[in-house]
Amino acid sequence: MAQSLVGLDTPELVQIVTARGEASFRARQIYDGIYRARAAAVGQIRGLPPGLRRALEAEFEVGLPVIEREFVSLDGTIRYLLRLADGQTVEAVLMPEEGRDTICISTQVGCPVDCKFCFTALLGLSRNLTAGEIVGQVLLAARDRDRLNVVMMGMGEPLLNLPNVIKATRLLTDKDGLALSPRRITLSTSGITPKIAALGREPVRPKLAVSLNASTEEAREKLMPITRKYKLGELIETCRAYPLRPWEKLSFEYVLLGGVNDSDQDARRVVRLLAQLKCMVNLIAFNPGPGIDFQTPDPERVAAFQQIVRRSFPCFVRKPRGRDIYAACGQLKRTN
Ligand code: SAH
Ligand code: SF4
DSSP, X not given: XXXXXXXXXXXXXHHHHHHXXXXXXXXXXXXXXXXXXOOSSGGGSTTOOHHHHHHHHHHEEOOOOEEEXXXXXXXXXXXXXXXXXXXXXXXXXEEOOSSOEEEEOOSEEEOSSOOTTOSGGGGOEEEEOOHHHHHHHHHHHHTTOSOEEEEEOSSSXXXXXXXXXXXXXXXXXXXXXXXXXGGGEEEEESOOHHHHHHHHTOSSOOEEEEEOOOSSHHHHHHHOGGGGTSOHHHHHHHHHHOOOOTTOOEEEEEEEOTTTSOSHHHHHHHHHHHTXXXXXXXXXXXXXXXXXXXXXXXXXXXXXXXXXXXTTSOEEEOOOOSGGGTOSTTOOSOOO
């Protein structure tokens, strides 16, 4: 199987070209071709001497994921079913917006965290994505647009694949490559506390969003069994200690499940839990689908919840995008 060039950094490319007797500046050309010019094939990388190009073509490919299917929503959202080199598939979702599009990418094939309201959970974990597979999803979306937000909120728990997520973030933000601002990349976690602390020690890292989803330890344990291992109290403590950059705020996501975690009392408890954190709250009304037994709350309930939280923190209701094509939060499950 040909090796992928996407996901390699400059030192790795230097090693490849010098091992073939070429000058190290050739690595720069390859890097530029992949990340800046967004070549889809080795033959599209400009300026390489024919000998090196042939040598590379014999062993390597650019290695972008292949768009196997594309589903377009009535609201313009596009869900991509992407095939990886080993035949596994993941999904990415492109949400066009005024001025700037957002691409929601996956970090694992499936997910090992067993959240009871999430369709990706039903798949279990197959494997981690490589840095190249993470960056590749962005490169596909960046092919015909320049201004992008990236959210690592597709399939998988990014903090259980932290080394590859960090390498991908470095490549995405490199000034000589895609040059995205770290302010435009957000990672969402179910709350793997030791890894949140590890993320905070990384010099180049995405913004942090934490999926809170419940207002008490007991309720969270029922909805997100991972809380038995990573306690809610510790999660909040870790967030308090998290080294925010001056421009940064924590985001908390809260999936509203009708009659389960959406009462006024829940809203008041959320406010108390997050007191003293520099944060904002994003509410997500449950996105339904077959095989998961929760209700979407009434819009009035969502609004009432938002009213209470808004007195203390900025609080937004996330617009459901692409529900009709199973592209909305928590719906990614490789549905054809
Ligand atoms: N694994 C990470 C990121 C992917 S999930 C995490 O859990 O944070 C992205 C967001 O979708 C999370 O906030 C999650 O709570 C939410 N979500 C999961 N299933 C959902 C559903 N059925 N409806 C609405 N949001 C859901
Ligand atoms: Fe995994 Fe996130 Fe879904 Fe939980 S909500 S199962 S962590 S993808």
